[in-house]
Amino acid sequence: MKKLRISELPDTTKGHFLGAWLPGANLTTGGLAFAKPGERSHTNDGPDGRDYHVHTDCEAFVILQGTGTMQINGEHHPVTVGDIIIVEPGEDHHLNSNANDPVVTLWLHGGDHRHKNQQPS
Structure with missing residues (x-):
């Protein structure tokens, strides 16, 4: 996992x-x-309902509003407005939303191809 702030992004x-x-x-x-208040993402997503969620690529979470924790391989990392979390391939991850200040996030995956809606006709 990598954690950075929006203010650390280079101008591009x-x-x-x-x-x-x-x-x-x-x-x-x-x-x-x-x-939702107190919600934990990706609960019981694993095979046979096991409680883990992983990808073969990186995923980014941009915290737009609220607070919570990003749980990576069982360890909780506090997140708040302006944080960007990069989840590495193979890391089990869950976003835990604060019960009193629920999170709003932008989640993203990158790659060499464009989204299907951006493909030439």
Whole structure:
């Protein structure tokens, strides 16, 4: 896991805004997530309902609002507005939203191809 702040991002006009931390020339998938108060993401996502969630690529989480913890391989790391968490391949990860100040996150994956909506017709 890597943790940085939005204020640490370099000024760039080429590629994507996380180019130094999220491999690939493009943002390939992502979304905006509004967690419920106290919610834990990816619970019981593993095979046979086991409680782990991993990827073969990096994933970025940008904390846009609220507070919580990013659980990486069982260890909790506090997160707040302006934090960017880069989850490395193979790291079990869960975002735990604060019960009183739930998180809103932008989650992203990078790669060499573009998102399916950006492919030429």
